[in-house]
Amino acid sequence: xxxxxxxxxxxxxxxxxxxxxxxxxxxxxxxxxxxxxxxxxxxxxxxxxxxxxxxxxxxxxxxxxxxxxxxxxxxxxxxxxxxxxxxxxxxxxxxxxxxxxxxxxxxxxxxxxxxxxxxxxxxxxxxxxxxxxxxxxxxxxxxxxxxxxxxxxxxxxxxxxxxxxxxxxxxxxxxxxxxxxxxxxxxxxxxxxxxxxxxxxxxxxxxxxxxxxxxxxxxxxxxxxxxxxxxxxxxxxxxxxxxxxxxxxxxxxxxxxx
Amino acid sequence: xxxxxxxxxxxxxxxxxxxxxxxxxxxxxxxxxxxxxxxxxxxxxxxxxxxxxxxxxxxxxxxxxxxxxxxxxxxxxxxxxxxxxxxxxxxxxxxxxxxxxxxxxxxxxxxxxxxxxxxxxxxxxxxxxxxxxxxxxxxxxxxxxxxxxxxxxxxxxxxxxxxxxxxxxxxxxxxxxxxxxxxxxxxxxxxxxxxxxxxxxxxxxxxxxxxxxxxxxxxxxxxxxxxxxxxxxxxxxxxxxxxxxxxxxxxxxxxxxx
Numbered sequence: 001x002x003x004x005x006x007x008x009x010x011x012x013x014x015x016x017x018x019x020x021x022x023x024x025x026x027x028x029x030x031x032x033x034x035x036x037x038x039x040x041x042x043x044x045x046x047x048x049x050x051x052x053x054x055x056x057x058x059x060x061x062x063x064x065x066x067x068x069x070x071x072x073x074x075x076x077x078x079x080x081x082x083x084x085x086x087x088x089x090x091x092x093x094x095x096x097x098x099x100x101x102x103x104x105x106x107x108x109x110x111x112x113x114x115x116x117x118x119x120x121x122x123x124x125x126x127x128x129x130x131x132x133x134x135x136x137x138x139x140x141x142x143x144x145x146x147x148x149x150x151x152x153x154x155x156x157x158x159x160x161x162x163x164x165x166x167x168x169x170x171x172x173x174x175x176x177x178x179x180x181x182x183x184x185x186x187x188x189x190x191x192x193x194x195x196x197x198x199x200x201x202x203x204x205x206x207x208x209x210x211x212x213x214x215x216x217x218x219x220x221x222x223x224x225x226x227x228x229x230x231x232x233x234x235x236x237x238x239x240x241x242x243x244x245x246x247x248x249x250x251x252x253x254x255x256x257x258x
Numbered sequence: 259x260x261x262x263x264x265x266x267x268x269x270x271x272x273x274x275x276x277x278x279x280x281x282x283x284x285x286x287x288x289x290x291x292x293x294x295x296x297x298x299x300x301x302x303x304x305x306x307x308x309x310x311x312x313x314x315x316x317x318x319x320x321x322x323x324x325x326x327x328x329x330x331x332x333x334x335x336x337x338x339x340x341x342x343x344x345x346x347x348x349x350x351x352x353x354x355x356x357x358x359x360x361x362x363x364x365x366x367x368x369x370x371x372x373x374x375x376x377x378x379x380x381x382x383x384x385x386x387x388x389x390x391x392x393x394x395x396x397x398x399x400x401x402x403x404x405x406x407x408x409x410x411x412x413x414x415x416x417x418x419x420x421x422x423x424x425x426x427x428x429x430x431x432x433x434x435x436x437x438x439x440x441x442x443x444x445x446x447x448x449x450x451x452x453x454x455x456x457x458x459x460x461x462x463x464x465x466x467x468x469x470x471x472x473x474x475x476x477x478x479x480x481x482x483x484x485x486x487x488x489x490x491x492x493x494x495x496x497x498x499x500x501x502x503x504x505x506x507x508x509x510x511x512x513x514x515x516x
Contacts, residue, residue, distance in 0.1 A: 046305030046335070047368050055454075055466040077304070077369075081468065085452040107381060109500050110305050111335075123365060123449055155512050162505040164447075182514040186501040189422075191381055194343040196313075208313040210339065235514075237505035242367050243444040247420040247495035254413050256440040256493075 005093035005157055007031040008083050008121070012042045012076045012100065012113025015060070015069065019099035022142035023131065026150050027096060028067060030157070034092070036083035039071035043102075045113040047120070049081070050074045057082060076117035084124045094157055095121035098131035099149070101140050105132075105170045105224040106188040106216065109238060115168055119240050122166040127156050129166065134228060135173040144176040148233055152182070161237075168236040172228045182233040188223035190216035263351035263415055265289040266341050266379070270300045270334045270358065270371025273318070273327065277357035280400035281389065284408050285354060286325060288415070292350070294341035297329035301360075303371040305378070307339070308332045315340060334375035342382045352415055353379035356389035357407070359398050363390075363428045363482040364448040364474065367496060373426055377498050380424040385414050387424065392486060393431040402434040406491055410440070419495075426494040430486045440491040446481035448474035 007027045011020040015037035027033045039058070056073040070087055072079045080095060097117040104112040114130045121128035131149055133140055152169055161167070168187075172179070192212040200206055216225050224234035265285045269278040273295035285291045297316070314331040328345055330337045338353060355375035362370040372388045379386035389407055391398055410427055419425070426445075430437070450470040458464055474483050482492035 041310075044307045044309045046303070046307070046374060048304040048306045049302045049369055049468065051302045051468055052299075054457075055468065056463070057466070078468070081452050082454065082466065086454050086456070086466070107498070110377065110381075110498055111307055116304060119368065123368075151514060155514060159512060162502065162508055165502045165505045184506050184509040186503060186506065187499055189499070194339050196340065196344050198344070206315070208315070208340065208344070210307065210309055210313065210336065235509065236500075237502040237509055238500045239502035239505075240365070240368055240500075241445055241447070242494075242496045242498075242500070244420065244423045244495040244497035245444060247423045247497075248442050248444065250420055251442040251493065251495055254417060256409060256413060 002032050005031040006090065007033050008088065008092040008095040009033055009035045010037045010076055010079045010097050010117045012038065012045060012117065014038050014041045015071045017101065018138065018140065019101050019142060022146065023096055023099050024067060026146050027153065030150065030154060033067045034088060035067065035069040036072055036079045036087055038076060038079060039073055042075050042113045044111050045075045045116065046111055047077055047116040048075045049077050055082065076113040077120040080117050080120040080124065084126065092126055094153060095126045095128040096131065096153060099142055100132035101138065102136035103132055103134045103170055104130060104168060105228060105234060106190040109168055109187060115238065118166045123240055127161045129153065129156060129169055131169045133171045133173065145171045148182065164239050164241055165237045168238045170224060170228055170234045172231055174231055178231055179233060180231045182235060183227040185224040185227050185234045185236050186222055187236050188216055188225035189218040190214060190225060260290050263289040264348065265291050266346065266350040266353040267291055267293045268295045268334055268337045268355050268375045270296065270303060270375065272296050272299045273329045275359065276396065276398065277359050277400060280404065281354055281357050282325060284404050285411065288408065288412060291325045292346060293325060293327040294330055294337045294345055296334060296337060297331055300333050300371045302369050303333045303374065304369055305335055305374040306333045307335045313340065334371040335378040338375050338378040338382065342384065350384050352411060353384045353386040354389065354411060357400055358390035359396065360394035361390055361392045361428055362388060362426060363486060363492060364446040367426055367445060376424045381498055385419045387411065387414060387427055389427045391429045391431065403429045406440065422497050422499055423495045426496045428482060428486055428492045430489055432489055436489055437491060438489045440493060441485040443482040443485050443492045443494050444480055445494050446474055446483035447476040448472060448483060
């Protein structure tokens with residue numbers, strides 16, 4: 001049996017995406033890799049799980065490969081649940097998700113399938129990182145960020161993560177020598193200004209496409225958006241206890257029990 | 259034009275569910291109600307949104323009704339985005355989601371379609387509440403909780419909510435006079451212990467059903483689980499800034515920039 005760390009790799013763009021292929025190649029330099037990823041794209045799935053239909057898993061490991069791979073019909077969160085509870089023989093030492101084709105900075109963390117896999121791993125007690133590159137194209141160039149991905153994963157393996165925390169890592173779309181460094185950030189207070197594109201189908205019925213503009217009114221220099229605009233890699237520690245502890249005192253002044 | 263507050267009602271069990279019918283009836287006592295809800299059940303959808311397919315909306319308002327109703331093909335988060343940006347003539351004063359048939363306490367908030375609608379409204383700057391009853395049955399009895407639902411909504415309309423906070427309200431399945439009161443709580447640190455039910459289909463291929471057991475190892479008496487077990491209504495203030503601010507200092511000791 002190997003002494004190397006066991007690393008679970010997943011994503012939301014689907015098991016054939018170039019982003020996860022990059023992640024598999026980097027992680028196989030530092031650990032024993034098992035891939036359990038969606039068999040089709042699952043972007044913007046948030047933290048959806050499959051409870052009212054069945055899940056299918058197919059082992060697609062190539063002959064002679066050191067890396068086991070499984071394609072799953074479910075969401076990213078399903079993939080992590082299945083991997084940890086059914087497929088892997090022991091709890092993994094690390095779960096990495098991505099590399100996403102496109103940003104998951106700021107409020108996007110909440111819509112992100114990539115981050116839902118990392119959060120699910122965190123809930124299962126597995127140290128986890130979601131990686132995203134600010135380039136949504138299928139042909140995005142992941143070469144410039146490979147060294148940083150490796151170093152961040154090694155740091156998590158060596159130091160562990162604070163309880164109840166996973167990492168949301170975003171990379172600017174620049175060359176490796178343009179990257180100024182890595183910044184630990186808070187999530188910028190930004191949002192999507194929706195613009196629904198209303199159309200009429202050939203049967204005369206209206207339908208919509210959801211589009212939108214990203215609006216960042218947060219000028220703090222400690223945010224992920226600031227870091228990315230200024231050529232830094234952003235790391236936001238993300239928690240899955242959603243309690244707004246600071247609000248409890250104020251709500252206790254309400255007259256709910258009179 | 260009415261001086262009453264404009265209240266957007268949505269859910270994740272679908273527009274015909276008894277839970278949302280109860281919410282519509284209670285809210286119409288305190289405001290002008292518009293319903294925009296999924297045309298089919300969307301449980302466990304997390305914060306999924308529809309970006310790669312089209313959205314359909316149909317007005318299904320009954321003749322002579324004071325309440326406008328729209329059935330939408332999307333997720334709960336889609337419904338809120340569409341309502342706020344396309345359907346409503348002004349920003350609503352309140353968004354209520356539910357009443358969910360089944361619990362959304364503790365870690366379930368992260369998988370919950372009911373709460374994703376409330377969180378989406380919060381992100382759009384609309385005060386929002388998700389309501390859930392600890393009875394997953396379609397025929398659940400919502401009568402015992404109607405007065406509490408009304409009072410909590412009135413408190414939010416009167417007091418507003420702290421910035422970036424929405425409410426996650428859960429009701430125990432007991433009669434009205436057994437309810438001891440309302441408690442402001444933190445989310446219990448609990449999780450699902452998955453048990454995948456593996457089966458073989460008629461073609462000889464394996465598939466899975468996701469099942470599980472809810473495990474609460476958090477014995478704090480300030481949690482939502484404690485409140486519900488002890489016959490209180492639980493209110494957890496929930497935030498959509500997922501930054502684990504307390505972890506930033508520790509991560510800054512790492513050697514990521516050497």
